[in-house]
Amino acid sequence: MLKLSRLLPSISGSSPRLLEPLSFTKPDPRDSAAFSTATNNKYAAKGYTSNRIFAPYSVYKGKAAFSLSPCLPTFTKLDSGAVVVDRRGSMMMIFMHSIGERKYDWENKQRFALSATEVGSLISMGPQDSCEFFHDPSMLSSNAGQVRKSLSIKPHASSNGYFVSLTVVNNLLNTKDYLSVPVTTAEFAVMKTACSFALPHIMGWDRMTHQSGGTVGLQSKVEPPALDLEWDK
Amino acid sequence: MLKLSRLLPSISGSSPRLLEPLSFTKPDPRDSAAFSTATNNKYAAKGYTSNRIFAPYSVYKGKAAFSLSPCLPTFTKLDSGAVVVDRRGSMMMIFMHSIGERKYDWENKQRFALSATEVGSLISMGPQDSCEFFHDPSMLSSNAGQVRKSLSIKPHASSNGYFVSLTVVNNLLNTKDYLSVPVTTAEFAVMKTACSFALPHIMGWDRMTHQSGGTVGLQSKVEPPALDLEWDK
Amino acid sequence: MLKLSRLLPSISGSSPRLLEPLSFTKPDPRDSAAFSTATNNKYAAKGYTSNRIFAPYSVYKGKAAFSLSPCLPTFTKLDSGAVVVDRRGSMMMIFMHSIGERKYDWENKQRFALSATEVGSLISMGPQDSCEFFHDPSMLSSNAGQVRKSLSIKPHASSNGYFVSLTVVNNLLNTKDYLSVPVTTAEFAVMKTACSFALPHIMGWDRMTHQSGGTVGLQSKVEPPALDLEWDK
Amino acid sequence: MLKLSRLLPSISGSSPRLLEPLSFTKPDPRDSAAFSTATNNKYAAKGYTSNRIFAPYSVYKGKAAFSLSPCLPTFTKLDSGAVVVDRRGSMMMIFMHSIGERKYDWENKQRFALSATEVGSLISMGPQDSCEFFHDPSMLSSNAGQVRKSLSIKPHASSNGYFVSLTVVNNLLNTKDYLSVPVTTAEFAVMKTACSFALPHIMGWDRMTHQSGGTVGLQSKVEPPALDLEWDK
Numbered sequence: 050m051l052k053l054s055r056l057l058p059s060i061s062g063s064s065p066r067l068l069e070p071l072s073f074t075k076p077d078p079r080d081s082a083a084f085s086t087a088t089n090n091k092y093a094a095k096g097y098t099s100n101r102i103f104a105p106y107s108v109y110k111g112k113a114a115f116s117l118s119p120c121l122p123t124f125t126k127l128d129s130g131a132v133v134v135d136r137r138g139s140m141m142m143i144f145m146h147s148i149g150e151r152k153y154d155w156e157n158k159q160r161f162a163l164s165a166t167e168v169g170s171l172i173s174m175g176p177q178d179s180c181e182f183f184h185d186p187s188m189l190s191s192n193a194g195q196v197r198k199s200l201s202i203k204p205h206a207s208s209n210g211y212f213v214s215l216t217v218v219n220n221l222l223n224t225k226d227y228l229s230v231p232v233t234t235a236e237f238a239v240m241k242t243a244c245s246f247a248l249p250h251i252m253g254w255d256r257m258t259h260q261s262g263g264t265v266g267l268q269s270k271v272e273p274p275a276l277d278l279e280w281d282k
Numbered sequence: 283m284l285k286l287s288r289l290l291p292s293i294s295g296s297s298p299r300l301l302e303p304l305s306f307t308k309p310d311p312r313d314s315a316a317f318s319t320a321t322n323n324k325y326a327a328k329g330y331t332s333n334r335i336f337a338p339y340s341v342y343k344g345k346a347a348f349s350l351s352p353c354l355p356t357f358t359k360l361d362s363g364a365v366v367v368d369r370r371g372s373m374m375m376i377f378m379h380s381i382g383e384r385k386y387d388w389e390n391k392q393r394f395a396l397s398a399t400e401v402g403s404l405i406s407m408g409p410q411d412s413c414e415f416f417h418d419p420s421m422l423s424s425n426a427g428q429v430r431k432s433l434s435i436k437p438h439a440s441s442n443g444y445f446v447s448l449t450v451v452n453n454l455l456n457t458k459d460y461l462s463v464p465v466t467t468a469e470f471a472v473m474k475t476a477c478s479f480a481l482p483h484i485m486g487w488d489r490m491t492h493q494s495g496g497t498v499g500l501q502s503k504v505e506p507p508a509l510d511l512e513w514d515k
Numbered sequence: 516m517l518k519l520s521r522l523l524p525s526i527s528g529s530s531p532r533l534l535e536p537l538s539f540t541k542p543d544p545r546d547s548a549a550f551s552t553a554t555n556n557k558y559a560a561k562g563y564t565s566n567r568i569f570a571p572y573s574v575y576k577g578k579a580a581f582s583l584s585p586c587l588p589t590f591t592k593l594d595s596g597a598v599v600v601d602r603r604g605s606m607m608m609i610f611m612h613s614i615g616e617r618k619y620d621w622e623n624k625q626r627f628a629l630s631a632t633e634v635g636s637l638i639s640m641g642p643q644d645s646c647e648f649f650h651d652p653s654m655l656s657s658n659a660g661q662v663r664k665s666l667s668i669k670p671h672a673s674s675n676g677y678f679v680s681l682t683v684v685n686n687l688l689n690t691k692d693y694l695s696v697p698v699t700t701a702e703f704a705v706m707k708t709a710c711s712f713a714l715p716h717i718m719g720w721d722r723m724t725h726q727s728g729g730t731v732g733l734q735s736k737v738e739p740p741a742l743d744l745e746w747d748k
Numbered sequence: 749m750l751k752l753s754r755l756l757p758s759i760s761g762s763s764p765r766l767l768e769p770l771s772f773t774k775p776d777p778r779d780s781a782a783f784s785t786a787t788n789n790k791y792a793a794k795g796y797t798s799n800r801i802f803a804p805y806s807v808y809k810g811k812a813a814f815s816l817s818p819c820l821p822t823f824t825k826l827d828s829g830a831v832v833v834d835r836r837g838s839m840m841m842i843f844m845h846s847i848g849e850r851k852y853d854w855e856n857k858q859r860f861a862l863s864a865t866e867v868g869s870l871i872s873m874g875p876q877d878s879c880e881f882f883h884d885p886s887m888l889s890s891n892a893g894q895v896r897k898s899l900s901i902k903p904h905a906s907s908n909g910y911f912v913s914l915t916v917v918n919n920l921l922n923t924k925d926y927l928s929v930p931v932t933t934a935e936f937a938v939m940k941t942a943c944s945f946a947l948p949h950i951m952g953w954d955r956m957t958h959q960s961g962g963t964v965g966l967q968s969k970v971e972p973p974a975l976d977l978e979w980d981k
Binding site: 122124130131132133134165166167168169170172173180245248249252253254256257258 | 567568569570572584585587699700701702703704705708709712713716721
């Protein structure tokens with residue numbers, strides 16, 4: 050059980066503190082079925098309860114909040130023995146509306162998964178740059194085009210920070226949702242550094258390099274190395 | 283036992299040497315109860331003696347010194363099996379006054395723990411930028427507001443380096459402490475590079491990615507992947 | 516078996532989507548003998564089928580495409596017990612012509628292996644910089660000079676991206692091949708970040724540092740450390 | 749045994765090739781006693797033969813060459829159980845004079861070990877910046893001051909690269925040695941990226957973070973965490 054009694058007093062100003070209210074800093078445990086019986090079954094059925102580690106970077110502001118965490122790719126082994134990426138990794142952003150003082154609406158959160166190239170856009174942004182991404186989460190189904198999501202990152206007029214905003218238009222439910230979170234230069238620096246760190250991992254490249262510690266990297270010279278060569282062709 | 287006889291001659295000038303006096307370069311062993319019987323009991327009781335690794339980056343100057351080292355987050359396992367951050371990581375800065383030639387006042391050291399976002403401020407600073415952070419270490423207790431700490435990083439007038447200064451006002455003890463350490467551009471580059479390296483670790487993201495080598499990252503295609511999907515909702 | 520039925524609809528515009536058509540995002544499985552019986556034997560004979568991990572970063576455009584992935588160095592152990600680099604690592608680029616809507620010509624792909632220093636050129640490019648590399652894949656044989664490859668990276672006139680182009684002149688076959696792929700700023704940011712991550716790995720430096728977790732890094736003070744010292748000489 | 753027959757033809761021009769002559773790219777095996785009986789005994793006695801990994805980054809030019817590789821710190825365990833840095837890590841540079849076409853004078857090589865802060869200088873250098881470091885390798889002995897080494901890094905007049913130069917004045921032997929190696933922007937980018945990667949490792953911070961995978965990082969909430977707290981004091 051989480052110690053909910055550890056709720057801390059309000060934190061204000063532009064210099065974030067080490068300790069933030071616990072109920073805010075651990076959003077994902079709800080996802081992992083610790084809090085809500087309603088979501089408990091839903092997520093348990095999907096396997097969320099099994100040994101996942103939750104350490105999102107969260108930005109909580111007056112009207113809305115978002116958290117950011119890496120989703121690793123999954124791999125599959127072919128009959129040949131080769132291992133290939135099955136599902137690509139991403140940087141998952143989860144947005145929530147504020148519904149009171151330091152309370153956020155978990156029931157109606159919105160997701161946006163940044164691809165490797167979209168992460169490339171984010172980490173290469175200068176202080177005056179902006180970017181916008183468009184997703185159709187129903188792209189594969191008969192509902193294609195019915196739900197449109199767009200994430201925009203726009204610099205403050207004062208140029209010391211950005212607005213990170215998500216718009217979700219759902220023609221099936223006839224709803225339109227808009228969430229906007231101002232982020233400081235420092236918070237954006239954390240996002241860029243953390244995304245730069247995570248990028249090779251969501252691409253699966255840590256798997257390709259970590260195997261260097263295994264059998265592939267150190268091989269005797271007797272057997273020919275099984276590597277691509279430019280001059281093999 | 284530490285070889286105290288390895289004390290080296292004085293080092294001056296702006297180009298730091300590989301070998302610094304041993305008593306300076308290993309401040310933290312004192313913390314870990316190697317030197318002082320007084321602190322020995324205090325720290326042993328807190329578990330400091332157990333297999334911790336000490337490798338701070340230290341900047342020793344004429345009037346004061348500080349060291350910098352990462353403090354990793356701790357995790358806790360929920361009943362659901364999910365692992366969440368229990369206590370957040372930080373970059374710990376420890377300041378000491380000089381009390382003689384190459385001697386620093388270990389008994390009265392001051393701590394300041396940079397949060398992830400404060401580290402984001404530090405690593406995004408340009409040569410003309412400055413920043414300041416405010417902490418209340420008694421925030422959770424009845425003494426809230428009685429102790430106020432502020433850390434400021436300000437560029438030299440010559441713009442080749444910074445002053446890193448800590449002010450601690452303690453109304454309970456009626457004391458005010460001020461420590462200021464000039465850092466060169468090279469020392470600040472080490473701080474930025476080391477903090478950029480450490481940031482994902484104090485955020486706990488290395489745990490999220492290292493599990494890619496475990497059971498989650500490589501899974502058969504038979505069972506559905508237990509990952510967040512933007513289009514699940 | 517790969518689920519080819521997971522082919523996704525067309526993706527257009529400058530903001531790449533998380534999901535790309537599966538047949539595009541997994542080019543290398545063909546290399547690893549999953550698709551083609553013809554190549555199957557060829558690669559199996561070279562050991563490609565053994566537990567390699569494939570996670571290239573691919574850029575697919577109208578006329579051509581390329582993928583980028585790290586090739587780790589191989590090491591060999593000397594009689595003395597020392598382990599040295601046997602074959603250097605590289606960043607492998609594989610280019611293919613488009614031969615129809617979202618179809619690329621796997622049979623006639625061209626390879627170009629970037630050395631560590633060439634990767635250094637790439638990651639230090641500013642938005643207006645260009646670079647060009649020249650390789651002779653037959654350099655070691657009697658056919659030296661018969662095949663000339665050059666890779667050029669040139670900024671768009673609009674300066675928001677680059678053209679990555681490969682020219683291969685083969686005097687043996689009397690052929691000349693030219694493939695050019697426009698990459699966006701975001702795609703190039705991914706390439707730079709991923710190459711910066713991979714560079715120490717293709718240099719073999721991850722092996723030198725990872726051994727710090729082993730027996731070399733943590734040694735008792737009784738035995739003299741077996742490290743190079745500037746003042747040993 | 750090394751395959752010396754794999755010596756490759758000359759390589760010229762500003763764009764380095766993947767394959768360089770083997771005798772150049774593996775300088776350190778000589779250090780590890782593979783080639784020379786004379787040095788064999790010397791190094792074997794120092795433990796050089798035991799499982800060290802050699803993967804230096806080498807820059808070979810007309811008049812001189814240097815190689816760069818990380819030297820990890822060593823640690824020692826105190827009676828308290830705490831592990832502290834015993835000998836600091838460094839980036840080792842080894843310089844050699846050219847003594848003929850693609851031959852370098854291994855017998856008279858010169859070493860210069862960059863400290864963490866000196867690495868900080870190097871990685872923060874802009875294209876017009878220069879820096880110089882001074883070492884006294886006899887600092888601890890009665891010969892202090894008799895040998896003076898200085899390493900300077902100065903930009904080319906054309907500002908596309910640097911001169912990396914080492915001067916060694918030895919009053920004991922009445923010798924003065926000067927070695928200068930021009931490096932391209934691309935080669936310097938490799939040096940900066942590789943040094944940035946290696947810096948946390950030579951500081952020993954990879955040890956502090958890697959333990960997060962061990963017992964310290966994941967602890968139950970029952971026992972109080974044994975971490976420094978800013979508000980403990």
